[in-house]
Amino acid sequence: MGLPKIVVLGAGYGGLMTVVGLQKQLNMAEAEVTLVNQNPYHYVTTKLHEPAAGTLDSEHARVSLDDVINRDKVKFIQDRVTKLDVENKQVHLEEGEPLSYDYVVFGLGSAPETFGIKGLLENAYFIRNLDGVRLIREHMEHLFAQYNNREEKSDEPLTIVVGGAGFTGIEYVGELVDRIPHLCKQFDIPRDKVRLVNVEAAPTVLPGFDKELVDYAVQYLEERGVEFRINTPIEECTSEGVVLKGGEKIQSSLVVWTGGVRGNALLEEAGIETMRGRVKVDEYLRAPGYEDVFIVGDSSLIFNEEERPYPPTAQMATQQGQHLAKNLLALLRGGEMKPFRFELKGTLASLGRGAAIGIVGKKKLFGKPASFLKRANDWRWFFQLGGIGLMMKKMKL
Template identity: 50%
Template sequence: MAKKVVILGAGYAGLVTALKLNKLASAGDCEIILVNKHDYHQMITQLHESAAGAKSDRDIRIPLASVLKGKNIKFIKDTVEAIDKQAKQVKLKSQVLSYDYLVVSLGSESEYFGIPGLKEYSFSLKSINQARLIRIHIEKCFADYHYDPTPDKLTFVVGGAGFSGIELVGELADALPKLAEENNIPYERVKLYNVEAAPMILPGFDEELVKVAEHSLKSRGVNFLVGVPIIRVEPGKVHLKNGEIIETQTLVWTGGVRGSQIVIDAGFETEPRGRAKVDEYLRAIGHEDVFIIGDSCFVMNEETGRPYPPTAQIAIQMGENCAANLYASIKGTQKEKFVPNLLGSVASLGRKDAIGKVGKSLKTKGWIAYRIKDMSQVRYLAKIGMIFK
């Protein structure tokens, strides 16, 4: 009898799991059900470009109907509300699904570290809809300035200087001068801040390349406040630990992630920030029928003593490993331990500029690094069968 495999979330990890399992298994092996709250797949790694207006929503939104066409995968557009691991059921907004195997790939949520007002008075950048809100809001700030020319309308703050924060800052550094010109506003009135609690931007990245990024961004007007935590946010004001107050109508928070609340509420074992602990086969601790992958889970890098970062590269590899282990579980064959193959990392800085490391030692910057990042997107589109569609 075919096993029912329910996959929650059509992000990088979930979608790759569904597509690879479909390749490995026959209809008699399993029934694959993919659940997602939208009928499209989001290219999360390009949200910063949409938020700054460099790309339209449709450029980073892939219809799931196109990806799944001709595949033995049933798609359900619905919202996941709860997981009952004892009953082996998933409660959706409109129905309840039973499962033999469950894959949880619900992504992550923003971590606000208990900072008063931060959640209430900042934008997040976790979805296409949120990117659209940021873009519309910024354009409105410029338009409103003509009628009420207060400096806070033209002051833009990005909280967090990890990859997401730096890539957004880079795109804004390109976009804001154009918006100022279009609205006939002198650009010297526009202020762009990047605030980071850690002592350097891009924490953990190669220091030589970090200096390159910092120089590129500063030359385009970015003001860095590094080693300065945000301690409180209220309407129109960002309070910093050094006593400084930034008056702004725009704070975008990219400073941390935590696991899905649904995973926490289901009672799976998690680390302090809510990401699920998994075994070497990406199964939830104590549950051989539940795989938790992507940003929803926590995998330790034994070499560094730190968890692997929640990146698309690792999420895609988790999806491939998860599919192989699902198939092995169904067929009763040997499973594969998850061992990430880190190909490198590239951070875009806007304006066809980037920094990156290929493998463990090759450093790259400028246009070449930017092209490498572009090629990684092309490879992913090829993987999910969308490169010629």
């Protein structure tokens, strides 16, 4: 019973990759590994915009932990973490007894960053987890079903507002562009009675991305009916819609906010220094000042050589998890940890079923080739998690 205890919190990209890396190499008597997660499944965050739009069954966007975890080597506890107690080296759970740890890997998901926009948390929807995106989808379909049942047939269109034109926002809008014509047909609604508005506070869509690719995306989406409001912050979100800076009001019963994430509040509550909830980790992915608290995924903050933070992505979290598993093994075996270096392999954004944009290496990609690579990426993730069997099971044919 004197085995070192590794407790991994969260089965997102970072936490799960840590566990998968550990169980591959760990011998039975080396450590006691426990994974804590709220659900018995991992959800594929980079795909959540698809079930949110209803273009993909949500089953395709999750992986049962039973398909991934080796129960001989990893203990799984389905529970919600309520507190990280770094002084007493304990994790508190909603239902179970507190867990003691020698090393904790904090990979709990992020929270929406609302930038203080009034009414957003109360009235908008968030592409955040599986239950949440199912609700977005059903809420949208409910609105379509209501349209022809209105007592008074007005000319008021059915309007969907997407807040934020970053990667998630643009990918979600791309899926909606595919889905809306089907919904119009299914519910006998003329296509021109449905509006899709994408609002972005920054001066451009996909801020920081290559201009040529941004222009391609904007043109592709505008041709399919998307209305952009760029350089236009949302001032308020109400149950009736949004008010934009400058005074434009857009009536909408479905506002989906994709405008950013912040770190998990438990870190701040644990007394760890954070910036927007995220922790600037050291080169070994540790919280500053702690030798036993590792942070992976959206709650970690890593700077590039120009001292600008990398955006939180699945790619980052996956690499962190892979690296951390090796470092933990080294620690257990009395070896040396190696510093983490993020290696950007590429960036791809889908624009619905048929198109995508991206940069891989130094090459810009458009349209179908980018779309194919994006899909291949999904497959690769399933392969990394559960081998060829899981990949085959999840491949969307």
